[in-house]
Amino acid sequence: MTKVTWLDKLKHLVKFELKINAPLVDNRKFVIINRNNTTNELTVTDNSEKQVTYLNLNSLTDTQKEMLKPILREYIDNENKLLQVETAELLENLNAYKKDKTDQQILTFFQGIIPKEDFEALQASLYLRTVFKQGKNIIKLKRDIRNAFGTRGNNIANLCSAGYFEEFLIPIYNATKDNENKFKELYELIVNNVVLAIFVHRDMSLEEISSQIIKKAEISKKYGLGVIHIHGIGESNVAKIKNCLTQKENNFTAFLEKSVFEKDNILIIELILN
């Protein structure tokens, strides 16, 4: 005898209880449960292009909701994840990203070298960087990293996005291989105090940018790093950096401007010690 599955029960609920003409649930990849207050009359709508059936809880009676309960329970018990739409999308994107193995080399390098929590933050930050390069919105992803790992996680996300892990930390590790403590010390300075970089954001004043440049220049000199970078994304941040370097020029005599990268409202200025 054929086993009656959760999908069969859901089809039965739709067809016989909700009196919706089947095969709405047949051959659909997704059944999306929502609560649409504006369409009380419509219980199920069908989007055949997306292969989605929408089930509006707002128009289900209490009895019909009780019938839905064991269906959801069975769905979960059969090793299925009952996910929110956005979570399912993120999980699918993460799956594709992991299969692609784009950043595997960097992760392999840093595994065991940096603290476990930093490694997790780096892993998430590398994904964030991939999404950013695709031109997609990263606000929530960045907030997720900050919520999980605090300011340090935020620093790792910024440094990772700007390429510091490959461009600076790998060479620093290779140059200090014989002295593990030296790498740890420099790593802490770079990740915790962000001595190599200033990430200009909308709330920073010209004075704050200027004082950070001077402060980081001193630390950079003390530890023999000899370089700092100023990063700005967006028209106003880019303009602010340029204004700061012009108006506060006399504050930066210890540095020579080495190179400027500017494209699509992204500005990176590298300053090396004079």
Add this chain to the structure above:
Amino acid sequence: MSSQILFEENAKKEILALLDKTLDADNMIVEKDNPLQKVLTFDGEEISLNELGGVQKGSEVFIKNNLVSLFRLFKR
């Protein structure tokens, strides 16, 4: 690909009710028949309505809609 059931943000509370869960005064997800018992994620964290991303098997394990949590979910 087999069929999947998903839910939208606006149906979160109803989904919890269908799973016999409710919210406490702090908006944390708890058992309906024992409101002192908070539900947990796969890594043992309590979870609020805002954070809810889904549910999976394992004596009913909750999933946060959060990049870091989902990375951790992959490792399991």
